[in-house]
Amino acid sequence: MNTGEEQEDVRDTDRDFIGAFEKGLAVIEAFNASDVALTPADVAVKTGLTRAGARRYLLTLAKLGYADFDGKFFRLTPRILRLGYAYLSGASLTKLAQPILEMIGERMNEVASLTLLDGNDVMFVGRSSATRIASVSIGIGTRLPAYCTASGRVLLMHRTDAQIRQYLEGAEIQQYTEKTITDREQILAQFQQSRSDRYSVIDEEYEIGLRSIAVPVLNARNQLVCALTVSVHSSRMTPAQMVDEILPVLESGARTLASIV
Structure with a gap:
């Protein structure tokens, strides 16, 4: 069984690993029951991304229908449930x-x-x-x-x-x-x-x-x-x-x- 350290080495060296996808998932996971509405600055603090980078990920989620944006705050939409439905249904x-x-x-x-x-x-x-x-x-x-x-x-x-x-x-x-x-x-x-x-x-x-x-x-x-x-x-x-x-x-x-x- 791989240790966490071994898994991290694989993640860092594996050419198939997509860092941008990892960051996108981290942005989604920044939202929770206590933080349902976040600004790009909030997400940057929670994920370690730059504010500009967090904003780009959030705007991408909004364009794909996974988030709403009111000009200041981003909120996840019910569409995000699709990501967990396949697991829960199966x-x-x-x-x-x-x-x-x-x-x-x-x-x-x-x-x-x-x-x-x-x-x-x-x-x-x-x-x-x-x-x-x-x-x-x-x-x-x-x-x-x-x-x-x-x-x-x-x-x-x-x-x-x-x-x-x-x-x-x-x-x-x-x-x-x-x-x-x-x-x-x-x-x-x-x-x-x-x-x-x-x-x-x-x-x-x-x-x-x-x-x-x-x-x-x-x-x-x-x-x-x-x-x-x-x-x-x-x-x-x-x-x-x-x-x-x-x-x-x-x-x-x-x-x-x-x-x-």
Whole structure:
């Protein structure tokens, strides 16, 4: 298996690698739930491009219909969803998980989600039908930091402490709420607790009013596949209630999914 360093060497020397395409994708990834409208200067800061270069990429996206421009700010358009549709429509994992997500969502009267690890972030790739809104900022394609989310902690908990420390050293640790744990040793302790419990509960660390619980899904070879998670408004359940009521349903769903992936 190639290490990250070996992969970087291949990228730098492979004549088939198209740097401009990489930069174009970086421009698209500069947009997220917190930054839905960006100027060329904003994109330049987030991608390392020059302001003029960022502007050219953004204008190209606008000309192709992937972005709108109001004279100052650029915003991605729904057309951008085409880039992920091929993956989502053909990914067997999301198809296999959907009935299980619906079962969990129906039993708990909450939204259940399927998440994967994408770099240092958690990505939501599947969701049950919404019965009520827990957070307007979370949907399919949403990326959240792994260190302060329930899914992130169960998706990373199977790594060694040394690997988690390496991840934390490279992660940008932000104070999202007054409850966000930012001390890296304390975060590591949270990962260790999740490893011991085989689940994780997050209490308003990413968003005030939002609590989440997640469990890992392991295949027959004991390899981590994904995570199942449920988020609720803090007024509806305490963390202890989530463990008592939601955890058994999530664990049942995880066992079912593990038996078919």
